[in-house]
Each structure stands twice: as C-alpha cells, then as structure tokens.
Amino acid sequence: MIFDEKHECMPLDSLRELQEKRLRAAVKVAYEKVAHYKRVFDENRLKPEDIKTLDDLDKIPFTYKNDLRDNYPFGMLAVPLHDVAEIHASSGTTGNPTVVAYTKNDIALWSHVMARTFACAGATPNDIVQNAYGYGLFTGGLGFHYGALELGASIVPTSSGQTKRQLKLIQDFGSTVITCTPSYSVHMAEEAMASGIDPRTTTIRLGILGAEPWSEEMRREIEEKWAMDAIDIYGLSEIIGPGVAVECPAKNGLHLFSDHFFPEIINPETGERLPDGGRGELVLTTLTKEALPLLRFRVGDITSITHEPCEACGRTMPRIAKIFGRTDDMLIVRGINVFPSQIESVLLSVEGAEPHYLIVVDRERGLDRLEIQVEVSQQLFTDEVKGLETLRDKISDEIENVLGVKAAVKLVEPQTIERSMGKAKRVIDNRRI
Numbered sequence: 535m536i537f538d539e540k541h542e543c544m545p546l547d548s549l550r551e552l553q554e555k556r557l558r559a560a561v562k563v564a565y566e567k568v569a570h571y572k573r574v575f576d577e578n579r580l581k582p583e584d585i586k587t588l589d590d591l592d593k594i595p596f597t598y599k600n601d602l603r604d605n606y607p608f609g610m611l612a613v614p615l616h617d618v619a620e621i622h623a624s625s626g627t628t629g630n631p632t633v634v635a636y637t638k639n640d641i642a643l644w645s646h647v648m649a650r651t652f653a654c655a656g657a658t659p660n661d662i663v664q665n666a667y668g669y670g671l672f673t674g675g676l677g678f679h680y681g682a683l684e685l686g687a688s689i690v691p692t693s694s695g696q697t698k699r700q701l702k703l704i705q706d707f708g709s710t711v712i713t714c715t716p717s718y719s720v721h722m723a724e725e726a727m728a729s730g731i732d733p734r735t736t737t738i739r740l741g742i743l744g745a746e747p748w749s750e751e752m753r754r755e756i757e758e759k760w761a762m763d764a765i766d767i768y769g770l771s772e773i774i775g776p777g778v779a780v781e782c783p784a785k786n787g788l789h790l791f792s793d794h795f796f797p798e799i800i801n802p803e804t805g806e807r808l809p810d811g812g813r814g815e816l817v818l819t820t821l822t823k824e825a826l827p828l829l830r831f832r833v834g835d836i837t838s839i840t841h842e843p844c845e846a847c848g849r850t851m852p853r854i855a856k857i858f859g860r861t862d863d864m865l866i867v868r869g870i871n872v873f874p875s876q877i878e879s880v881l882l883s884v885e886g887a888e889p890h891y892l893i894v895v896d897r898e899r900g901l902d903r904l905e906i907q908v909e910v911s912q913q914l915f916t917d918e919v920k921g922l923e924t925l926r927d928k929i930s931d932e933i934e935n936v937l938g939v940k941a942a943v944k945l946v947e948p949q950t951i952e953r954s955m956g957k958a959k960r961v962i963d964n965r966r967i
C-alpha cells in the first residue's frame with residue numbers, strides 16, 4: 535500500500551521542482567525568523583535570494599547539534615512559543631539533550647510521514663499495532679502513535695517495558711504489528727520462550743524496528759525468532775522524529791521522504807558532497823517544518839544514497855543504505871577503525887553466540903585492549919568446557935579476520951548482560967583519549 539502515491543511516486547523532475555520551491559521558502563523563513571541563521575548568512579555574505587536551486591545548497595554552512603545546544607532551549611525556533619503545540623527533548627545517542635518543537639502543522643506533517651512509513655513497511659488500516667517504543671520525551675512513542683492514527687490502524691500504546699504484559703496483550707488482543715527497538719524485540723522473544731510462549735505462533739506478522747543500528751544478521755535472527763517481517767525505520771528528533779526513512783518489504787534501502795527532508799551525503803572530513811553510492815555522513819535540510827527549520831543539519835550517521843526509483847514498490851523517494859555507524863561511535867582500536875555493527879555481524883554469524891553483547895575498550899600500559907563479552911545459549915553453557923573454548927576461539931579468529939584487530943572474547947552466562955527497554959548500550963570505552 536502506498537499512502538501518498540502522488541508524492542511518494544512523483545516523477546523525478548517534478549519532485550526536484552517541488553523541492554526547490556520549498557527550499558526557497560524554507561531558507562527565507564529561517565533567515566527572517568531565526569537569529570542564528572541570520573547571523574550565519576550575514577557572516578558569509580549570503581542572502582536568502584542566493585539560494586535558488588538545489589545546486590545552491592552547498593553555499594549554506596552546515597548546522598550542528600551544538601548549534602541547538604548553544605541556543606538552548608528555544609533560540610532556534612522560527613515561531614513564537616504560543617504557536618508551539620508540542621515540545622520534545624532528544625536524548626540523542628551521545629551528549630546533552632537538544633530541544634525540538636512542533637507547531638500543529640508540524641504534528642500533522644509528522645503524522646503524515648509516519649502514516650507513509652507504516653504503509654511503506656507493509657502495515658494496513660486493518661492492523662493492530664502494539665507500540666512498544668517509549669512514550670514521553672523520546673520521539674519514538676508519540677511519533678508511531680500519530681502515524682498509526684493517521685493510517686487508520688488500531689493502536690495499543692503499551693510504551694516500552696513490562697515485557698510480560700506486552701506478551702499477554704499480544705496474545706489477548708491479537709496484535710499484528712510490533713513497533714520497538716530491534717534489541718527489545720529480541721528480548722521480548724526470549725522472555726516469551728522462557729515463559730513457554732513460542733513467539734512464532736503469535737499473531738505478530740510485522741515488526742517496524744529502529745532507533746538504533748542493527749545488522750542484517752540481527753534482522754535474520756529477529757525474523758526467525760518471531761516468524762515476522764522485520765523492517766528498518768530511521769529518523770531523528772531534530773528533523774521530525776521517526777518518519778524520515780523506512781524500508782519497503784523489498785528491504786533494499788530505506789526510502790527517504792525527500793519532498794519534506796532533503797538529503798545529501800558528504801565526506802565528513804571535507805564537507806564535500808558525494809555522488810550516489812558513496813559512503814559518508816547524512817546531512818538533512820527540512821523543507822516544510824515550521825517550528826524548527828534546519829538547514830544542512832549534520833546528522834552524524836553514516837550511510838550512502840541512491841536516487842534510482844525502487845523497482846519493487848515504484849516509489850521515487852531516494853533510498854539510503856542501512857545506517858552503517860556514526861561519525862562519532864567509530865572506535866579506533868590500535869589505530870584500526872571498528873564499528874560496533876561489524877562486531878555484531880561477526881557474532882551473529884557464529885553459531886551459539888546470542889545477540890547480547892558488550893564491547894569494552896581499555897587502555898593498558900599504552901596499548902588498547904578490546905574485550906567482547908558475549909552471551910551464549912543455555913545449551914552451550916551447560917555443555918562441556920571444550921565446547922565453550924572452541925566457540926571463544928572461533929569468535930576471536932573471526933573478529934581478527936574481519937576487522938584486523940585482536941579481541942579478547944569472554945563468554946558469559948545467558949541473561950547476564952543488561953537488557954534495555956530502549957536503545958541498547960553496546961560499548962563501554964574506558965580509555966581517556
């Protein structure tokens with residue numbers, strides 16, 4: 535189902551025309567209403583009229599998360615507070631909270647792009663959506679709530695946590711779609727098994743999972759555990775919340791709603807725009823937001839983009855690749871770049887390792903030490919020691935092969951790594967660099 539075919543499947547030249555028209559208006563408002571942008575434009579001898587087409591975009595300096603923090607709490611708003619309908623604060627993935635605000639029209643836009651998201655993922659108005667993203671200041675709960683309402687589905691607003699109750703409601707209500715972080719979906723499946731419920735036999739047929747990076751191996755594991763389709767959804771508070779990009783059932787990149795959020799991929803070091811297929815940092819410009827317009831916002835997530843229309847669903851919205859990591863969670867261990875998602879891929883490709891792990895980095899006498907704690911299945915843990923040793927060596931060899939870095943692997947008992955109801959914490963970096 536395509537919720538907004540007119541826009542989602544727009545011919546590329548009409549799309550560009552629409553984007554440019556919206557860009558000109560967005561730049562004008564940002565300049566006239568937000569002191570920060572007026573200052574940045576003036577300092578760079580730039581006038582809003584200089585931005586006519588998408589090719590002019592790179593004249594505008596980037597906006598950083600720090601600009602939001604420096605203007606805490608309401609300095610970046612383009613509307614007076616009495617026009618603000620809702621205010622959120624993002625935990626972000628690192629650092630202090632940033633404040634984001636919505637007018638009533640912004641909430642309507644959010645509902646609209648989230649309804650598109652649900653439909654793109656494969657949900658329909660007949661679905662019962664159990665929404666286990668946290669409600670509150672975190673953008674996941676309400677974003678999904680608004681979208682399900684707009685789509686016309688039935689929504690069960692469980693919020694995150696209380697896993698036993700989640701499972702009971704899935705069974706009693708016959709929920710068909712689960713929305714939560716990928717790590718929480720694994721946790722729920724495990725809790726289900728532990729209490730004698732096979733998640734494969736529940737009515738859940740679709741999971742719309744995001745808010746944290748996850749690998750293809752993790753997807754396979756989740757789909758297997760739940761016997762459901764697991765769809766990746768991407769977004770961030772500053773831009774709108776969830777509802778920026780989402781996969782269609784072909785799972786061949788996330789369709790990014792570029793009629794509202796214009797994407798660029800840049801080399802994070804030089805700031806230069808990369809062509810399709812080049813991996814770099816995502817930069818987004820809001821084209822239609824009222825309360826918090828952002829021009830060329832450095833998102834910090836690493837991906838690539840293709841503008842090829844999707845053969846599977848017919849959408850012309852460009853597609854970004856599954857988020858590969860962040861510009862700022864990349865670990866450098868003994869001079870080697872390591873992304874937690876790469877370690878996860880290795881772990882999940884080894885039989886017996888569970889998708890619960892913790893990466894601990896220490897520095898001992900000037901040398902980095904990478905330790906990976908991995909849970910193993912109960913069955914293996916009760917097996918003889920030899921089995922465990924073989925598994926440990928296998929993981930450690932694989933990591934060295936794939937990442938080119940040695941890691942001490944510590945196998946831990948089932949259920950000993952702390953579970954998260956929201957975003958899982960995967961890395962502890964004890965080094966002072």
Ligand code: DLL
Pocket residue numbers: 624625626627667673674743744745746747748766767768769770771772775776777833835857860
């Ligand atoms: O996490 C928005 C969201 C909620 C997306 C629910 C999907 C589902 P923030 O708390 O502002 O917003 O965090 C945004 O989370 O810059 C990424 O680093 C990370 N992130 C979000 N979705 C994905 C994903 C929400 N699908 C930050 N894959 C972003 C990888 C993701 N990382």
